[in-house]
Amino acid sequence: MSLYYDAVSILTAPSSTGGSFKSRLYNSRNLKASPAQVYALIIEASKWDILLKEVIDQAGILKLEPKLTPLLALLLVHDHLLAKNGIAAPASHPLRQAVERHKIRLKGEFAKARVRRTCATIPALKEAVRKEKLVALGAKGSAGAVYPRWVRVNNVRTTKEAQMNSTFAEFETVDSLEDLVVGGDDKQKRMRMDPHIPDLVAVAPGVEFSSAPAYKNGEIILQDKASCFPAYLLLGDDWDGEGDLIDGCAAPGNKTTHMASLLCKPRSARKSNKSKPKTRSSRIISMDASAVRAKTLQKMVSTAGADTLVTVLQGQDFLALDPEDPRFKDVTGLLLDPSCSGSGIIGRDDVPELVLPAPGRPTPGSAKNQNGTQGKKRKRDEPSNSSTNKPTTPPSSTSENDTPTSEITQDRLLKLANLQTRIVEHALSFPAARKVTYSTCSIHLLENEAVVRRILDSEVAKRRGWRVLRRDEQPEGLKKWRHRGVKREEPSGDGAIEGGEVDLSKEELEGCLRCWPGDEEGTGGFFVAGFVREGEDDDYSGSRGEVAEDANGEEEDEEGEEDEWEGFSD
Numbered sequence: 001m002s003l004y005y006d007a008v009s010i011l012t013a014p015s016s017t018g019g020s021f022k023s024r025l026y027n028s029r030n031l032k033a034s035p036a037q038v039y040a041l042i043i044e045a046s047k048w049d050i051l052l053k054e055v056i057d058q059a060g061i062l063k064l065e066p067k068l069t070p071l072l073a074l075l076l077v078h079d080h081l082l083a084k085n086g087i088a089a090p091a092s093h094p095l096r097q098a099v100e101r102h103k104i105r106l107k108g109e110f111a112k113a114r115v116r117r118t119c120a121t122i123p124a125l126k127e128a129v130r131k132e133k134l135v136a137l138g139a140k141g142s143a144g145a146v147y148p149r150w151v152r153v154n155n156v157r158t159t160k161e162a163q164m165n166s167t168f169a170e171f172e173t174v175d176s177l178e179d180l181v182v183g184g185d186d187k188q189k190r191m192r193m194d195p196h197i198p199d200l201v202a203v204a205p206g207v208e209f210s211s212a213p214a215y216k217n218g219e220i221i222l223q224d225k226a227s228c229f230p231a232y233l234l235l236g237d238d239w240d241g242e243g244d245l246i247d248g249c250a251a252p253g254n255k256t257t258h259m260a261s262l263l264c265k266p267r268s269a270r271k272s273n274k275s276k277p278k279t280r281s282s283r284i285i286s287m288d289a290s291a292v293r294a295k296t297l298q299k300m301v302s303t304a305g306a307d308t309l310v311t312v313l314q315g316q317d318f319l320a321l322d323p324e325d326p327r328f329k330d331v332t333g334l335l336l337d338p339s340c341s342g343s344g345i346i347g348r349d350d351v352p353e354l355v356l357p358a359p360g361r362p363t364p365g366s367a368k369n370q371n372g373t374q375g376k377k378r379k380r381d382e383p384s385n386s387s388t389n390k391p392t393t394p395p396s397s398t399s400e401n402d403t404p405t406s407e408i409t410q411d412r413l414l415k416l417a418n419l420q421t422r423i424v425e426h427a428l429s430f431p432a433a434r435k436v437t438y439s440t441c442s443i444h445l446l447e448n449e450a451v452v453r454r455i456l457d458s459e460v461a462k463r464r465g466w467r468v469l470r471r472d473e474q475p476e477g478l479k480k481w482r483h484r485g486v487k488r489e490e491p492s493g494d495g496a497i498e499g500g501e502v503d504l505s506k507e508e509l510e511g512c513l514r515c516w517p518g519d520e521e522g523t524g525g526f527f528v529a530g531f532v533r534e535g536e537d538d539d540y541s542g543s544r545g546e547v548a549e550d551a552n553g554e555e556e557d558e559e560g561e562e563d564e565w566e567g568f569s570d
Contacts, residue, residue: 001089001096002032004075007041011071011354021352037088045078046352051113051129052077053357058109062360065098070356073099081110082122127188130206146177147346148192148522149207150225153199154257155264156305158219160199167214168201177522180204196477197228198237198265202522218303223254226344226515226526227337229478230439231258233513233530234333236475239263243282243332243432248318248423250286251293253300255335259284260306284310285331291315319423323430332434334427338420340440340447341408344525346517409496413446420447421454428460428531435469436531443525445489449502449512452485452529456508461531468504468511469530478513483521485512485529 010025026035045052052074061077062068068076076099079087089096099106119125153160171191174180180190181204188207194200202225209215209222234245239262247256263282286301288294294314301310318336321328420440427436438455440447452468455461471479487509491499504512515526 001093003037003041003088004072004095006031006033006038007045007075008069008071010038011042011352041075041079042352044082045075046354047126047133048078048082048129049074049355050132051110051125052081053355054113055081055106055109056357058112059102059105061099061102061106062357064102064360066360067095068098068360070359071354074354074356077106081106130188146181146520146522147205148177148180148202149205149209150194150223150228150522151201151203151209152197152221152223152228152258152261153201154219154221154304155199155261155266156257156309157217158214159266163214163220167209167212167220171203177202177520194225196481197225197232198477199261200225200228218305221254221257221304223258224523225521226441226523227254227439228258229513229515229526229528230335230337230437231255231262232475233469233478233528234335234435234437235259235262239282239333243434244328244330245282245284246318246328246331246334246427246430247284247286248321248334248336248427249288249338250312251288251290251297253286253297253304255337256284256286256297256310257300257304257306259335260301260304260309263309281309285313285328286310287313287316287318289315289317319426321426323426328430328432330432331430332432334430334433334436335439336423336427336436337439338423340416340420340442341413341444342441343408344441344443344515344517344527346524407496408444410446410498413444413497417446417451417454420451421458424451424455424531425458425460428455428458428464428466428533434533436466437528438531439526439528441524441526443516443527444497445486445500445502446497448514448527448529449485449487449504449509450500452508452512453502453504455531465534466531467534468508469532470507471510473532474511474530481513483514483516483519485509485514485527 009030010028025031025039028035031038056062056070056073056077062070062073065073072095076087076095080099080103087096087099091097114120114125117125117128119128153163168191171189174190174192177192180192180202182190188204190204192202194202209220212220214220215222245259247259250256263284284306286297288297291314294312294316298312298314301307301312420438424436424438427433438451442448456466456468460466471484485504485508487504488501489497489499491497512527512529515521515523517523517525
């Protein structure tokens, strides 16, 4: 029964616990069941919760079984009715017996639910429930925003044409994101080719790819649209082996593998002059300060088939790199996506909220714990809510925007902005560097446009001739992106953020790209800016010791255990 108690403890953990749902799950040190099993149970139960509530309420079992709480009942009844092997507990376990005593009534109500929805098969019933949830819970946000599932074709292993003829062969092409989720007449297999990012496909939110051969083989990668901006801005449509590349904040690896995909894109699909002689192939040097996260990075690179293109430096802090190291003499492009407040991420902390059946009557004199267990005594395999899912130590400061979300304050943003600025300034000092991209998943000016201003004012930027990449110099797809940098941010209503204004020219603001949560573009909040160098190579003689010392001092508060990667994700 530890599987169900673990699931309850995750679902009822305090909302103040930071990090994404999956990272909190995999970081938890108190789970007795496999994190993958707990994750699968919660996700699958959340897909059926509307129907399960209906079945449990109609069967009335919570009024008859005081040992069952609404949440436990929903999880147990899900496995009883829908899991291949039924409830994962011994037949003699009291809670399993509490459900199976009513199996005839539960199956009867389940059958009635199918009849009411005129579904002859379980897959048809699942689709009907999915449509109900789209309406009731919203594939659309409160502002009418559609958040599709974004799928990127991986050119290292395949081509867009091949995937259109295989993985997406049965998908209907639509003209807008709204058409992906069309009311009660919604077709699950709908797709839209993205107009801004090459080889990116938007599909309906409920479409699953976990069992698709292309997903398992690394031919397609699930990656949010906004996070595709940095690699595309850096490499564009015509990066023909012009030097090596560094991803300085790489784990879990979406942006590294996107760079590899862009390097492998067929030349016929590029906008460059095909007659231009091909120089040696670029290589990508990717790193993460956490050895644990670096293993995840290496796994993702391998699954994407990019081992020959990517060198992973495990446990390497980007700020500790010596730009004069001979390994980096040919590095001309750097991608930096350092840790940020995560204020733009949609549902970062959202554990699925299940629709629960009506509670029964508690046994007189019994005390229900917050996690749904009865009484003060607990069996050895019943983890208490108080000991499960404690906040974990934040990850490295140079991780790929996976910092557990903490309370966002002005001081917190300043600390992050200081580190972000130092990371980019370090990148500008690499001798052969000609182009750098900087990105965050933050909506705050202090981490975005204000960092750009600080970078432009830095000694290394002025000495080496760095400036913002203009809009007219950006790749074709991103030139069309309409959301650009902002000059001012208003103070937050609670006073936690002071707001402010940044002194950037109109041209510089136009060079910055913004994504906003809740609009019609289907992304979370995101920011990216490119820097290009007009100055000639100089004799750089930076102080590696100073930078490394500063980075280590800052990162003492940032390092920690990381979540285990469980496949390509948004």
